[in-house]
Amino acid sequence: MSETELPDAPANEQDELDEDDRLRPEFVRAVLDAVEDGNDEAARALVEPLHPADIADLFELTPHEDRGPLAKALKDLLDGDVFAEMNDYVREDLIDALTPTQVADLASELDTDDAVAIIEDMEEADQRAVLRALDPDDRAAIEEALSYPEESAGRLMQRELIAVPDHWTVGDVIDFMRHHEELTTDFWEIFVVDAGHHPVGTCQLSWILRTPRGIAIGDVMKREQTLIPVDMDQEEVALRFQKYALISAAVVDAANRLVGMITVDDIVHIIQEEAGEDTLLLSGAGDGDINEPIRLTVRTRLMWLVVNLGTAMIASSVVGLFESTIAGFATLAILMPIVSGMGGNAGTQTLAVVVRAIATNQLTDSNTRWMVLRELRIACANGAALGVLIGIGTFLIFGRADLALVIGTAMFTNNITAGLGGVLVPVTLDRMNIDPAVSSAVFVTTLTDTMGFFSFLGLATLWGLHA
Structure with a gap:
């Protein structure tokens, strides 16, 4: 195959994934063959339709010695979302090959919790270099997260949330969300706070959409809520989400001020990790990760x-x-x-x-x-x-x-x-x-x-x- 000739792109995801949503061996082999032949354009054409989680799987299925050339071929597709989905050991392999500026660019694309997951396992000198390359706001948020214990709510939470004062009306909240483009776009509920930034309630988006603009947000919100202490162990956080069927929850510091939120998509990963961890510990098998050195x-x-x-x-x-x-x-x-x-x-x-x-x-x-x-x-x-x-x-x-x-x-x-x-x-x-x-x-x-x-x-x- 010449370097200018592209293979036929997969017609749909079913060409790339089997019935269990796993990458087909022949697809992985086709991508690696294209990289080995120096046909990076062909490799990108094959991989581009994949979801970030499937691209992460592709790297996990690739032998250690082939990950570097694959990353070089797919560099335009390796964004923060892909790194956030990667196995820890595989991600460390690739991060080691990047410059601090490149890692900082990846971290700036992600929510705080995902950025912390990328940076926290780096060597201290590399961490400092990456933090220096970040924007001041991002650097402050990540440094604060790294100050909390490992596997705590402070490491798990994201700072990107929407909090409004309790004296606003529904109309004020709607206008605020519409007119501030820098606000986070992924959320299920807003948090209502008092003058001291203490959470006093939550309000689901569906309630806001169905309530007249002139009604006070304090009359719509739900006052009972599950607050997560910033130093709570992530396993205990997962148990609270499971027990109370939470979609998201506010994280508070020692003074009960709102400092972040945790969402259920983060908890799914924690539940999966904790479910297998105890079994592996009982057997003395360590992490039990096939990508572990x-x-x-x-x-x-x-x-x-x-x-x-x-x-x-x-x-x-x-x-x-x-x-x-x-x-x-x-x-x-x-x-x-x-x-x-x-x-x-x-x-x-x-x-x-x-x-x-x-x-x-x-x-x-x-x-x-x-x-x-x-x-x-x-x-x-x-x-x-x-x-x-x-x-x-x-x-x-x-x-x-x-x-x-x-x-x-x-x-x-x-x-x-x-x-x-x-x-x-x-x-x-x-x-x-x-x-x-x-x-x-x-x-x-x-x-x-x-x-x-x-x-x-x-x-x-x-x-x-x-x-």
Whole structure:
């Protein structure tokens, strides 16, 4: 294909996306082939019809070494909206290749929260260079946002909002919105404030459009509103949006002054992140991002594997206490992993439920006792059922009623341990202000392995089992 010859452009989005709205492999390959052939114009013609989110996906699907040439070919299409949709690691790769002035130009196109997301992970020297290149107003807004803790409402909020005094009429509000072109264009409601800029109510656009001009805005607004403290953790913000079915919410500082707003489109990303975060933390898999550098992934996973190696040695030391019992009846060595393994599975089930309940505020001080009793009843029922099943199976295979009774009792005991540990460990860590999703699994696994071996081999010793 010559450099002046363009491929046929896709007729519509269905040529680029599959039935699940994912970029088709052949489309990605066509774009990368055009870039490799030096036909940047052809690549731009293919990519131009895409939504910014799909262009971001294109970069995420592109191998690391090909992202630079692709960005160079599509530079006219790489605007702030595309960067705002990108995976963090992919965005960092591309941002590193841009000058501070180029990053500043991108940031100036975005709402404050999206601009902060681009700048916050940069090196401190690069941050300062980008901030110097920004307009004074944009620089002040972003610097203020960066002063708030990470993953807080202050980082998440956007400053672009519409706030009006409570003494205005509906007509005043309409004229204000029509005659000031610099106002934000994306909003669902306006905020009503008093003389001290404290939010006193909200008013949906539909109410304004349906109300006569002479009516005071204070008579139309809704006074009850959910206010978000600027230092609130983003996970708690997401829970409030979910609980109260919010579209947008005002963010206030320590003096209860309106400083920004958070909208539901930002919360959707937070909910998605938080939903997978706890599961990944429980497994010790780090961020779980396929674009994460291999070195960082190895370091994160290896740390938890080393911790698990230590806990495994603790469990194995329990086995060593009963070396003579095992030597006298080798069948015990065959059966004991079943008891510890099933206890570990039961503990993981309970742990997953409890960690989620803590994260979503379903489990609080008022219902902790009820939760413990609930999981204890579940553990007793499951332990009894599994104990009977493993007892019958053991009797049928080995023909020994004493061995069947010992393993059935050990199975019941370890399931109760798993149920109680799965609740009490994360609850205790949470009370100590330690994230239960990070370290609960290590403690629960150690507990069930140790108790599994100890109960089975201990009962076998007390019963005097031998070959």
